Amino acid sequence: MSTSNFYEQVYAVVRRIPRGQVTSYGRIAQMLGAPNAARAVGYALRALKDKEADPTYADIPWQRVVNNQGRISIVNPEHAAQEQAALLRAEGVPVGDDLRIVNFDRYLWSGLHWLEIDDIMHTGQDPAIP
Secondary structure (H helix, E strand, C coil), X not given: CCHHHHHHHHHHHHHCCCCCCEEEHHHHHHXXXXXXXXXXXXXXXXXXXXXXXXXXXXXXXXXXXXXXXXXXXXXXXXXXXXXHHHHXXXXXXXXXXXXXXXCHHHXXXXXXXXXXXXXXXXXXXXXXXX
């Protein structure tokens, strides 16, 4: 599978995370059948910065993805982590001063049904997007 195809699959999954919920890089990788690709999920989300001018990618709620301990773990400058925390708080997800989701299990998204994952894996994109 090509990197760009994997990135599109990541974006398709992230688009499905409901407002007010979060998931982890590793859980997305697991859903896509690549359990060791958590970093690649992070790289895909970081690549969104290069796509800011493309409206196709404007609706991807990147802020809803955190590490497996429920902590914001952006490697970029600190203001990016604060931006992510502010976006999550605006959705009703409590984020502590230590950048951890308060009561992570409560806000953790259960993920996609296997049929939805199968659609994404076979098309390389979200079938709900025209």
